[in-house]
Amino acid sequence: MGRVSALKALQAGLIVAAMLPARQALAFDLNGAWASQRDFCDRVFTKKGGTMEFAEMSDLYGSGFIVNGDSIKAKAAKCTINSRRQDGDVTVLNASCATQIMTSELQFSYKSINDNTLLRSFPDIEGMTLQYSRCPM
Numbered sequence: 427m428g429r430v431s432a433l434k435a436l437q438a439g440l441i442v443a444a445m446l447p448a449r450q451a452l453a454f455d456l457n458g459a460w461a462s463q464r465d466f467c468d469r470v471f472t473k474k475g476g477t478m479e480f481a482e483m484s485d486l487y488g489s490g491f492i493v494n495g496d497s498i499k500a501k502a503a504k505c506t507i508n509s510r511r512q513d514g515d516v517t518v519l520n521a522s523c524a525t526q527i528m529t530s531e532l533q534f535s536y537k538s539i540n541d542n543t544l545l546r547s548f549p550d551i552e553g554m555t556l557q558y559s560r561c562p563m
Contacts, residue, residue, distance in 0.1 A: 456493045456544075457493050457494055457495065458478070458492070458493060458560055458563060459471045459478040459490060459491075459492050459560070459561040459563070460490055460491050460492075460493070460544065460558040460559065460560055460561065461487075461488060461489075461490040461558065461559060462488035462489045462490060462556060462557070462558055462559075463487065463488045463559075464559035464561065466487035466488055467559075467561035467562065469481055469483075469484065470484040470487050470488060470489075470490040470561070471484070471490065471492070471561055473563075478492050478561075478563065479492075480492075480499075480501050484501060485501060489501070489556075490558070490561075491558075502525050503523050503524060503525045504523070504524055505521040505522060505524070505532070506521060506522050506523075507519060507520070507521050508520045508521060508522055508531075513535075515537045515538075516535050516536065516547065517535070517536055517537065517538075518533060518534070518535050519533065519534045519535075519536070520532070520533050521533075521534070534546060535547045535548075535549055539557070541560075542559055542560040543557060543558070543559055543560070544557070545557050546558070
């Protein structure tokens with residue numbers, strides 16, 4: 427995967443973090459595996475030793491990410507969440523990320539649709555969103 431597509435996969439994968447939706451009083455647990463197409467969860471992820479990992483050819487079936495606390499793992503990058511803030515029903519996430527090529531600070535905006543669906547928005551591209559679904563473990 428090239429550097430540009432790796433960064434896009436990273437950005438798409440970082441829509442998650444532990445969040446506190448404006449309309450809920452309790453934190454929403456985002457730990458687990460999330461895929462851009464729920465029907466392909468078993469092709470994007472595989473279970474190894476009790477933990478979820480990316481399947482070898484997962485890129486062919488969409489994007490995904492794995493959340494464990496403040497750690498987010500995408501196919502081509504690992505990130506640590508530095509901060510979160512609520513802006514209405516949207517959560518803005520700041521993270522430090524590293525790929526094999528570089529490190530960077532990234533910002534992401536997303537909202538919870540329901541317990542198993544997230545919608546990432548791109549403030550610089552009006553109307554563009556990506557939806558992710560929680561995969562069954």
